Ligand SMILES: Nc1ncnc2c1ncn2[C@@H]1O[C@H](COP(=O)(O)OP(=O)(O)OP(=O)(O)O)[C@@H](O)[C@H]1O
């Protein structure tokens with residue numbers, strides 16, 4: 001089959017591995033930069049141009065859309081859906097999971113464990129204090145919604161510090177959330193990699209000494225982990241509720257059980273393949289093979 005991988009960079013580990021796995025299984029692979037795709041919308045015949053040529057005869061699409069390209073990237077995925085081509089991640093699920101507020105609302109309604117979280121648009125002085133109190137007070141975590149790789153995640157040790165940080169972010173007109181600090185997670189989180197309703201790999205990421213953020217980019221280290229049945233079912237349920245067939249679910253191990261911090265719709269393969277030794281790229285290609293004919297509207 002002819003598989004399109006939507007990725008901004010052919011040289012990225014995850015993209016390279018997906019190309020490798022697909023070719024090994026006898027498929028033709030085309031890596032397209034979604035930001036360079038031209039969408040043509042006309043009556044009854046949606047199509048896509050790339051480098052001035054029409055993209056044709058595609059059987060399936062694997063989107064690898066980064067957070068900064070969500071808007072146009074999902075429009076490209078949607079265009080493939082309009083062309084009745086199967087996509088490994090649905091455009092709607094991608095949009096849903098990228099919106100941190102919306103995904104937490106969905107997970108909360110589904111009764112899935114999440115850290116207590118508060119959002120506010122433009123709180124006044126008193127509201128800021130009650131916002132902090134509403135999630136159990138300080139110490140608490142304040143996160144910029146646009147943050148990634150741990151940058152923009154702040155641990156405020158006391159109420160005064162928390163209030164100052166919220167005020168500073170408001171002044172900068174940054175979108176943020178205030179979240180209960182899960183101290184007992186001890187600077188670690190668990191990444192569960194899910195493909196097609198199955199856990200295909202899991203790792204524990206531990207922050208370096210003196211750091212509470214476990215991001216590998218912040219010096220964290222990853223090791224293989226055996227999930228508890230509850231961690232497994234929490235991760236699978238979160239994916240199901242968000243409509244993601246492929247996802248990286250980040251859990252915090254709390255005293256009241258696993259709490260979902262985030263569900264990532266374009267999870268990286270490098271860390272998880274290195275930590276587990278599992279060929280996750282092939283699992284993704286096998287999933288696509290099983291669903292080639294499950295395109296929307298067919
Ligand atoms: N509420 C919390 N309690 C304890 N530790 C937390 C909490 N929230 C985040 N952390 C730690 O900080 C790290 C970074 O937080 P988070 O994953 O939310 O932000 P990010 O990695 O910058 O964003 P993204 O995952 O969207 O790229 C987490 O991996 C975790 O180790």
Ligand SMILES: [Mg+2]
Nearest residue numbers: 149150250262
């Ligand atoms: Mg993270």
